[in-house]
Amino acid sequence: MANSLLQVKNLVKFFPIKKGVFRKTVGWIKAVDDVSFEIYEGETLGLVGESGCGKTTTALSILRLEKPTKGQVIFDGRDITKMKKSDIRKERKNMQIIFQDPYSSLDPRMKIKDIIAEGMLTHNILKNTQERYKKVGELLERVGIPAEYMDRFPHEFSGGQRQRIGIARALALEPKIIMCDEAVSALDVSIRSQIINLLKDLQEEYSLTYLFVAHDLSVIKYISDRVVVMYLGKIVEIADKKEFFNDTLHPYAQALISAVPVPNPDYKKERIILQGDVPSPANPPKGCRFHPRCFKIMEICSEIEPKLKEIKAGHFCACHLYK
Amino acid sequence: MNRILRKLFSNASSLVGIVLLIIFIIIALFAPLIAPPLSENPYQIPRMSWDIAPQSPGFLMSDNITDIYTVTGIEVKWNKAICGTAEGGYDIFYGLIWGTRTAFKIGLIAVAIAALIGVFIGSISAYFGGWIDEIIMRITDIFLSFPFLVAAMVLTTILGRGLDKVMIALIVFGWMGYARLIRGSILSAKEETYVMAAKALGVKDIKIIWKHLLPNTIFPVMVQGTMNIGSMVITAAALSFLGVGAPVGYADWGQMVSFARNWIIGSPGHAGQYWFTVFYPGIFIVLFVLAWNLIGDTLRDILDPRLRGEL
Amino acid sequence: MINSRKLLLEVKDLKTYFLTENGIVKAVDGVDFEVYQGETLGIVGESGCGKSVTALSILRLLDYPGKTVGGEILFKGENLLRKSDAEMREIRGKEIAIIFQEPMTALNPVLTIGFQIAEALMMHFEISKKEAIKKSVELLKKVGIPIPEQRVNEYPHQLSGGMRQRAMIAMAMSCDPILLIADEPTTALDVTIQAQILDLMMALLREFNGSLIMITHDLGVIAEIADRIAIMYAGKVVEYSDKKTIFHNPLHPYTLGLLTSIPRLDVEMKRLNVIPGIVPNPLHFPSGCKFNPRCRFATDRCKKEEPSLIKIEEGHLVRCWNVERVVKEVKKGFLVGV
Numbered sequence: 024m025a026n027s028l029l030q031v032k033n034l035v036k037f038f039p040i041k042k043g044v045f046r047k048t049v050g051w052i053k054a055v056d057d058v059s060f061e062i063y064e065g066e067t068l069g070l071v072g073e074s075g076c077g078k079t080t081t082a083l084s085i086l087r088l089e090k091p092t093k094g095q096v097i098f099d100g101r102d103i104t105k106m107k108k109s110d111i112r113k114e115r116k117n118m119q120i121i122f123q124d125p126y127s128s129l130d131p132r133m134k135i136k137d138i139i140a141e142g143m144l145t146h147n148i149l150k151n152t153q154e155r156y157k158k159v160g161e162l163l164e165r166v167g168i169p170a171e172y173m174d175r176f177p178h179e180f181s182g183g184q185r186q187r188i189g190i191a192r193a194l195a196l197e198p199k200i201i202m203c204d205e206a207v208s209a210l211d212v213s214i215r216s217q218i219i220n221l222l223k224d225l226q227e228e229y230s231l232t233y234l235f236v237a238h239d240l241s242v243i244k245y246i247s248d249r250v251v252v253m254y255l256g257k258i259v260e261i262a263d264k265k266e267f268f269n270d271t272l273h274p275y276a277q278a279l280i281s282a283v284p285v286p287n288p289d290y291k292k293e294r295i296i297l298q299g300d301v302p303s304p305a306n307p308p309k310g311c312r313f314h315p316r317c318f319k320i321m322e323i324c325s326e327i328e329p330k331l332k333e334i335k336a337g338h339f340c341a342c343h344l345y346k
Numbered sequence: 347m348n349r350i351l352r353k354l355f356s357n358a359s360s361l362v363g364i365v366l367l368i369i370f371i372i373i374a375l376f377a378p379l380i381a382p383p384l385s386e387n388p389y390q391i392p393r394m395s396w397d398i399a400p401q402s403p404g405f406l407m408s409d410n411i412t413d414i415y416t417v418t419g420i421e422v423k424w425n426k427a428i429c430g431t432a433e434g435g436y437d438i439f440y441g442l443i444w445g446t447r448t449a450f451k452i453g454l455i456a457v458a459i460a461a462l463i464g465v466f467i468g469s470i471s472a473y474f475g476g477w478i479d480e481i482i483m484r485i486t487d488i489f490l491s492f493p494f495l496v497a498a499m500v501l502t503t504i505l506g507r508g509l510d511k512v513m514i515a516l517i518v519f520g521w522m523g524y525a526r527l528i529r530g531s532i533l534s535a536k537e538e539t540y541v542m543a544a545k546a547l548g549v550k551d552i553k554i555i556w557k558h559l560l561p562n563t564i565f566p567v568m569v570q571g572t573m574n575i576g577s578m579v580i581t582a583a584a585l586s587f588l589g590v591g592a593p594v595g596y597a598d599w600g601q602m603v604s605f606a607r608n609w610i611i612g613s614p615g616h617a618g619q620y621w622f623t624v625f626y627p628g629i630f631i632v633l634f635v636l637a638w639n640l641i642g643d644t645l646r647d648i649l650d651p652r653l654r655g656e657l
Numbered sequence: 658m659i660n661s662r663k664l665l666l667e668v669k670d671l672k673t674y675f676l677t678e679n680g681i682v683k684a685v686d687g688v689d690f691e692v693y694q695g696e697t698l699g700i701v702g703e704s705g706c707g708k709s710v711t712a713l714s715i716l717r718l719l720d721y722p723g724k725t726v727g728g729e730i731l732f733k734g735e736n737l738l739r740k741s742d743a744e745m746r747e748i749r750g751k752e753i754a755i756i757f758q759e760p761m762t763a764l765n766p767v768l769t770i771g772f773q774i775a776e777a778l779m780m781h782f783e784i785s786k787k788e789a790i791k792k793s794v795e796l797l798k799k800v801g802i803p804i805p806e807q808r809v810n811e812y813p814h815q816l817s818g819g820m821r822q823r824a825m826i827a828m829a830m831s832c833d834p835i836l837l838i839a840d841e842p843t844t845a846l847d848v849t850i851q852a853q854i855l856d857l858m859m860a861l862l863r864e865f866n867g868s869l870i871m872i873t874h875d876l877g878v879i880a881e882i883a884d885r886i887a888i889m890y891a892g893k894v895v896e897y898s899d900k901k902t903i904f905h906n907p908l909h910p911y912t913l914g915l916l917t918s919i920p921r922l923d924v925e926m927k928r929l930n931v932i933p934g935i936v937p938n939p940l941h942f943p944s945g946c947k948f949n950p951r952c953r954f955a956t957d958r959c960k961k962e963e964p965s966l967i968k969i970e971e972g973h974l975v976r977c978w979n980v981e982r983v984v985k986e987v988k989k990g991f992l993v994g995v
Contacts (some may be wrong), residue, residue: 073847074847076483088546112550120543129542145549196547233907259768279849286880287904297849
C-alpha cells in the first residue's frame with residue numbers, strides 16, 4: 024500500500040460574479056464545490072471531466088495558483104492552504120505543473136536555457152552558473168532536445184518541442200508531484216504519443232507522481248492508475264482504472280465513456296446521448312447536479328444531493344442508485 | 347536585432363528619418379567645431395551687433411562688438427552671420443547649431459525620465475490590481491485632466507524661467523501616457539501562461555514584473571517614446587515662444603522663434619523681409635521632429651508583428 | 658463498389674498555393690478524391706496537411722495570397738474553378754454549404770442568430786424577411802435548440818458552444834444543400850456535446866440524402882461516420898479507401914503510424930507507437946516522399962522520388978513505394994495495438 028502523498032479535503036473554490044458600478048458580488052461561480060480525494064506516491068491519478076467541471080481549477084488550487092475558498096490541501100503532512108506566501112514559494116519546489124498551451128507557457132523573450140534554469144535560480148539550487156547550465160543541458164537531452172539548442176528562443180521550436188521544454192522546466196526542480204494540465208490536448212495527434220511516452224518514462228525514472236488533468240478519456244485510460252470523474256464542481260466517481268472501465272457506476276461516467284469515439288469501425292457500444300447542455304456553474308441544479316440530463320433519474324435526485332460513498336473497495340460513487 | 351536593422355533601412359521614409367537624425371547627431375557632436383563659442387557659456391549666442399532689428403544673412407560683425415572682444419582678449423574666430431541675426435543681433439547660425447544639442451537634451455532627457463516614472467507607476471498599478479490600481483489610475487486621470495500647455499505654463503511661472511524648469515514641467519505632465527500604455531500591456535500580458543508558470547516556480551512578484559512582464563511589454567513604450575521626442579521639443583519651443591522657457595539669447599530653437607515674434611510680418615511695404623528669423627529655426631524644428639516621427643513609425647511597424655510574438 | 662451511386666463531387670489533382678513573401682507554400686499539391694451522393698467522405702490529417710485549404714478551395718473562398726493554381730473540381734459534372742463569382746455565390750449555401758470549427762468566429766457577433774439564418778434564405782429564395790425568420794425558427798427547432806422562438810432573437814455570445822454549432826448547422830442546412838463540408842466541426846466541443854452534434858448531422862443528412870465531407874484529425878470520429886476516407890499529409894492524399902480497409906488493412910506507413918499511436922478505449926495498449934519527428938515546414942518540404950524523414954520503412958528511393966497515388970486494389974489508392982512492408986507489419990498483428 025503506497026503512501027498517501029497529497030490529500031485534498033473538502034476543497035471549495037468559488038469565483039465571485041461582480042456587477043454594477045460598485046462591483047457588488049451578486050453571485051458565485053461554484054467552480055469546485057467540496058472535493059475530496061487522495062493521491063498516492065508514484066501513481067498517476069487521472070482527473071477527467073468536460074469544460075466547466077472544475078478539474079483545472081482543482082489542480083491550480085492544489086498548487087495555490089488559485090486561492091482556495093475553503094478546505095484543506097495536505098502535502099507531505101503540511102497544510103498548504105494555511106501557509107504564508109513565502110512558505111508556499113519554498114514548497115513550490117516539490118509541486119510542479121505542465122501547462123496545456125505550449126505557445127504561451129514559455130516566455131517568448133527568454134532563451135530556453137534560462138526558462139529551464141529559472142526555477143533553480145529562484146530556489147538557489149546549483150549556484151554556480153556553469154553547473155546550472157550543465158544540468159539544463161542534461162535535462163534537455165533527457166526530454167529529447169539536443170543540448171546545443173539551449174541558446175535558442177521558444178519560437179524556434181515546434182509545439183511538441185515546446186511542450187518538452189516545459190517538461191524539462193518542471194523536472195529541473197526535482198519535484199515529488201507534477202500536475203499535467205491537459206498537457207497533450209493542444210498537440211498534433213502524431214506528436215501526442217511522443218509526449219505521453221516521455222511522461223511515462225520520466226515517471227519511472229524520477230519516481231514521480233502525476234495528477235493528470237484531461238478531458239480525453241482515451242488518454243486518461245492509457246496513462247492513469249486511478250480515475251476521478253468530475254461534473255460541475257463535484258466528484259461523481261473515483262476508482263482504479265480497470266475497475267472504472269469494467270464496471271462504470273455513475274450514469275454521467277457511463278455517458279462519457281459512450282460518447283468517446285473509438286477508431287474502430289466495428290466497435291459496438293451502448294449509445295447514450297445526453298440531452299441538453301452542461302448547466303452553468305453559477306447556477307447548478309438543486310439536488311444531484313447531473314439530474315436534469317440523467318437517463319436513470321429517480322425522484323430523490325432532484326431533491327437531495329448524493330454523497331460520495333465507497334460502493335466497492337476503492338470504488339467511490341456519488342449517486343442515489345447505489346447504497 | 348539584425349532583422350530590425352534590415353527593416354529600418356529598407357523603406358524610404360525610415361531612411362529619410364535615419365539620414366536626418368544622423369545629420370543632427372553630427373551637428374550636435376561637432377558643434378564646437380562648426381560654430382566655435384565666443385564666450386564661456388557655449389549656449390550663450392554671441393551678438394553680432396547692438397541693433398534691435400534683425401540683420402540679413404551675410405551680415406558682418408559690427409565694429410563695436412569686435413572691439414569688445416578684442417578688449418576682453420577673446421579671439422574672434424568668425425565674424426559673418428551666415429543666416430543673419432535675430433532681434434538684438436544674436437547670430438542665428440550659431441543658435442541653430444548649439445540649439446541642436448539643446449534639442450537632444452530636452453527630447454532625450456524629458457522622454458527618458460517621464461517614461462521611467464510612467465513605466466514604474468503603470469506596472470505597479472497593473473500587476474497588483476485591485477484598489478492600488480484604482481487609486482493610481484485616478485491620480486493619473488487627475489494629471490491628465492490638466493490641459494498640458496496651461497499646466498506647464500503655470501508650473502514654470504511658479505518655478506521660474508529656464509530650460510530645466512521646462513523639462514520638469516514636461517516630465518511632471520508627461521508620464522501619464524506611458525503609465526497607461528504599460529498598464530494596458532501588462533494587464534493582458536499578466537494573463538499569459540508563462541507568468542503563471544513563473545509563479546508556479548516560486549518566482550517573487552517583483553522579479554516576475556522585471557524579468558517577464560517588462561521585457562514583453564516595453565516595446566510599445568519605446569515606440570511611443572521615440573515619437574514623443576519630437577513633440578517634447580515642439581512643446582518646449584512653444585513654451586519658449588510664450589516666454590516661459592529659455593532665457594534671452596540662449597541657444598534654443600524655440601527661443602529663437604520667439605525672438606522672431608515681432609518680426610514675422612516685416613515692415614510695411616516689405617512683407618516677409620525678416621523671413622530668416624522664422625525660417626531657419628523653424629525648419630530645424632520641423633526636420634528634427636520629422637526625423638523622430640519617421641523612425642518611430644518604422645519602429646512601430648517592425649515591432650507590431652513582434653508584439654504578436656513572432657520575433 | 659456500388660456503381661448505381663451518383664458521383665456528386667470529383668476533385669482531380671487540385672493544387673492550391675500561397676504566394677507569400679517567404680516563398681511559395683504548396684498547401685494543397687495534387688489532391689484527388691470523390692464524393693458520392695448520400696455518402697460521407699472523411700478527410701483525415703493533422704495541422705498543416707492542407708485539409709482546410711482543400712475545403713476552402715472547393716468553395717473558392719480563398720483570398721490572396723492563396724490561389725488555386727491547378728486541377729479540376731467537378732460538382733455535378735461542372736468544373737467549379739471555371740465558374741464566375743456570381744455563379745459561385747448561387748452555389749454557396751444553396752448547393753454546397755460549410756461549417757467551421759470555431760462557431761464564435763464563423764458567426765457574426767453583432768447580428769442575431771435568426772437574422773444570420775434568414776440572410777442565407779433570403780439570398781437564395783424569393784421570400785420576405787418575415788417568412789425567412791419564421792423558417793429560421795423551424796430550423797432551430799429541427800437542430801434541437803430548445804425554445805427556438807426566443808433563441809432566434811439572441812446573439813451568438815448568449816449561446817453555449819454546442820448551441821452555436823447547432824445554429825451553424827441550421828444556417829448551413831437552411832437551403833437544403835446537397836453537399837455539406839464540415840471542417841473540424843466538433844473539435845472545440847466537449848465529447849458529450851460532440852456525440853449530440855454528430856448524431857444530429859447524420860440524421861439531417863439521412864433525411865435529405867445529402868453528402869458530407871468531414872474534415873478532422875480525430876480517427877475515432879471518422880470511424881463512426883465516414884464511408885470512405887482520404888488520409889492527407891503535407892498537401893497530398895497519401896491513402897484513399899473505404900472505412901473498413903483503412904482501419905483494418907492500411908497500406909501507408911503514416912496511416913499505420915496514426916492508428917497505432919493513438920490511445921483508445923476499446924483495446925488495452927501496452928505502449929503507444931511513436932511517429933518520430935514533426936510535421937514538415939511547408940516552406941521546406943523534404944525531397945522525395947514528404948513523409949520519408951519520419952518513416953520507419955524509408956529507403957533511398959523514398960528520399961529521391963516522390964511516389965504517385967497508385968491503385969493497389971479496387972477502390973484502394975496509396976502513395977508509397979513500400980506497401981508490401983506495411984502489409985507484413987499488419988499481418989504480424991502490429992495493428993491491433995497490443
